[in-house]
Amino acid sequence: MRRIIGTLHQRRWLALMSIALMAGLAACSQPKHWVLQDINGLMPTLQFNLTDQDGQTVNASNYRGKIVLLYFGYTHCPDICPATLGTLSLALHQLGADADKVRVLFVSVDPKRDTTAVLKQYVTAFGPQFVGLRGSDDQLESLTKRYRVAYSRDKPDTQGNYLVTHSSAVFIFDGTGKSRLLALSATKAGDIVHDLKLLISGG
């Protein structure tokens, strides 16, 4: 009888050990528990030449040392663009003082209507970490091609209104400009906060 109990003990012990080992291996293969899609180095480093909402010529070096969230949209977009920027704004609020380590670069794919003045009013509505960027068609094209971001503009209607189709991706770069994470318009603020905290803490 004692022998059987001993065997059972050993078996249970073995089972526990193997579960622990498997858990350990799983942890090894996923050292960082990102919630967002991990695109570590899969996209080119941050690089662009554009004009910001104050009319200043800027490039990626102006944002070195900051975590950069890159999003393409247009201000006449009533739903998805402000909803996405609103989510990012909520996420930054939740970061508290660390929000200053982050910049959201909103690149207009509709520079004709999105003048620097329009962009300035627009990004100000979302928070001090928001930057509005515009450029010539060539500048915009080289950036959208770099990140394989598709966009298109419909023909204007009789009132001159037109719709723009654009990417729903938010590309996240670390302080060195390396691509790290991908969020989407539908990503929840809490998930973004979780991963931004990891990135800020050197993850």
Added chain:
Amino acid sequence: MSSLPIPPTAKYPVARRASRRRRNAPGLVAGALAALLACSTVFAAPAVTVTNARIRLLPGDLPLAGYFDLANHGKRAVTLTAASSPEFKMVHMHRSIEQDGKSMMVPAGNLEIKPGDTLRFAPGGYHLMLMNRVKPLKVGNEVPITLRFADHKSLRVMFEVKGAETQ
């Protein structure tokens, strides 16, 4: 919360119950009728209610989005066909869709809400696209928007103007 007041003639459950009561207790008829006439919206059960009606304010005269939850408490399906507002020259019902990682907008068309169902106008989906403000708006303002239905009924709803981060 806004609600569609049901006129005493409408074929909705509460109106039927009221008429039954009238048959059973004729003495109460006069009083009940007087009360119904005095404040029919209080007596009539709302078949359609709208909650959480909000507008996300953006600067200048940029198009805005209006969102709400529309619940059908009635016994028949209702069909939302259009919306309008004295505060905007143009109001469209739109839907944001995602295709191949791209966001785009398409007209919403007529939207049927079955009995017991709630239709949500929410970010990333259905929204009212509000264009060309008649006058500047501020956070905290209340804006009337009339929702129109296929049976020629309409519902006037007050939407609260909220900040840019509104979800």
